[in-house]
Amino acid sequence: MKALLSATAFTALALSATASFAETNLTYMMWGDPPEIAVWEAIVAEFEAANPDIKVKVEVSDWDSYWDKLRVTTVGGNPPDVFAMDAPLYPDWQSRGSLLDLSPYLAAAPETLNGVYPGPLAAYRLSAGTFGLPRDFQTIVLFYNKAMFDAAGVAYPDDSWTLDDLRAAAKKLTIDKDGDGQTDQWGLGTELWDMEPMWGPVLYSYGGAPISADFKKTTLGDAPATDAWKFLADFRLNDGSVMSQEDLESYGSDGFLAGVAAMTFSGHWVVPAYSELAFEWDVAPFPKGPAGRATLVNSAGIVVSATTPNPDAAWKFVQFVISEKGQSKLTELGFAIPVIDKVANSPVFLEQKARGTHKVFLDALAYAHTKPSFRGYEEWSAAVGDTLALVWTGEMSIDDALAEIVPNADAALANNQ
């Protein structure tokens, strides 16, 4: 009994001691891979050293469970104080009142935005305010396996490449090594369900666009875009040089990483994993289309919950993440391009340990289109992707698919007005 009493007294003492220290605890939640935790903890350690009264807990989930977790904690009234946001989904979360308007903080500290790339930043500036800031961004480029190009005697891709060059090279790089009638090496292995890696850039490089500039009308079935679809469908279905979704899944969703695809379209997020590869590879700009060169740029943002009890501490953390110090640390991860031009153009990014010609990613900004971002993006992209999947498997013609996609996608837009 005595022991119990003294234990209780001790606990009470310990509790009051922490309380008198007036420590602010923040939770920062993000999607990502396990290796990212260590780097974020390093960023947090630096932040905590500068702000000894704030403690930040980092929680990392994979992409799918991240969004479920975020919804459930937000609905349950216990959202993370600070969390990561995908730019296309940002208007959805903002319009439902779950994000804190950072405009007053920005007005008080305008220097926060010094050197932040205007493109990625623009996505977060809404008429209602600025409810988040870009944390880092991604541009899509062409990755190629040098060994496979050498073996097939094909010249490496460069900035003179057109989409036709891409298609011709992909065909030459598709090989049935053991002659059993089954392809063992594909020219191109890239995701085709989402617009970001391939079909979005191709649409833009034909002069088309997936959606109107005001995000009110689906335009991917309109005239120049239809030529892009014809190119994509022929490329995927007639040449046998592009991996099917089923092929990709049987190689862990990444044929390039598995060493069975000579080329892929992707962003900088694959660079850390690809740096471990045994074979030599490099990157080239997205090949030119009939209307010029195009690619997509998409940013990951950092936002603050509207209901956080510690908005000031949360803002300090956001500010630190996009500061030169935070961005330099984040760049070491090798997953993304820093949002501050000074860091992006410094050796921290350009000469990082991870392999690849990093300047190609940065130069892509000059011709990149911002990935569309609007309320209802997820429903719209499902309406597009669900039917498009049938085109890539050869079960539906692209014309039939577009005739079905456009009204469905427009209905999805109407649902979210």
Place this chain on the structure above:
Amino acid sequence: MSQIGVSPRGAERFWVIVLLLPTLLGLALGAFGSIAATIGISLFQWDLLSPAKWVGFDNYLALPENRNFLKALGNTALFSAIYVPATLSISLVVAVLLNQRIRGVSLFRLIYFIPVVTSPTAVGLVWTWIYSKDKGVLNAIITTFGGDPVHWLGSDMALYSVVIVNVWGAIGEGMIIFLGGLQAIPRDVYEAATIDGASRFQQFLAVTIPMLLPSIFFQAVLCTIHAFQAFDYVYILTQTGNGGSSLPMLVFNIYREGFNYFRMGNASAQSVVLAVIVLSLTLIYSRLNKRWGQG
């Protein structure tokens, strides 16, 4: 039905209530609470994050124009129309065969029951390898014999491929129920039938089936509920890269509408419609059972 067991009296009655309370509370809050909440939410427009807005029956009135809902409803109806009779008849045949005095009968019963207790996610993945178009086991067998590879999970075949997996997964459960029913049939009825000169097949039709009707109706109800709730195998086999499904079922559509598209009211209305469908079918079965099953 006749009363079985003893009726509690006096102080016993108190303890009966006390002991049942945890379960009753769980049911009241867990099951009935969720049902009441679902019905309530279906009358609101609610995105989980901002305050709910009362819309009356608008969510229900919008359903006939909701393409995704209609497609999912059609898929689920077709799925059930094949799944329920197939599961019932195959598990009945298996139960009758495994009700014989044969060597290793427990082993066979175990084998048929294994799919019921294995993880649908793991088994679903194995089935995707079996069905895979270019590298699948099934197509490898077909091409070895000179056939053309079939796109088992493509839009033409997916429904049938998925039904096969679900039936395979459900045979064990039906078998257990039917075995229980079969063993409750007195041997002397069969002896009498044999003396009357009835063949084995005639005995099956004239003795086994009628005596088993209550079990068959019970299993039909369970199967129908499972069919309308089908999600795990179907989703694993037909999921597309963007989190969609090439064969969207009602439960999948409800999940997507609520959690991905932020429309909880709409999703709840679909859940209520789903519940009403299952309830009506159960009532029909129960009517049929009263007329034929219990004589």
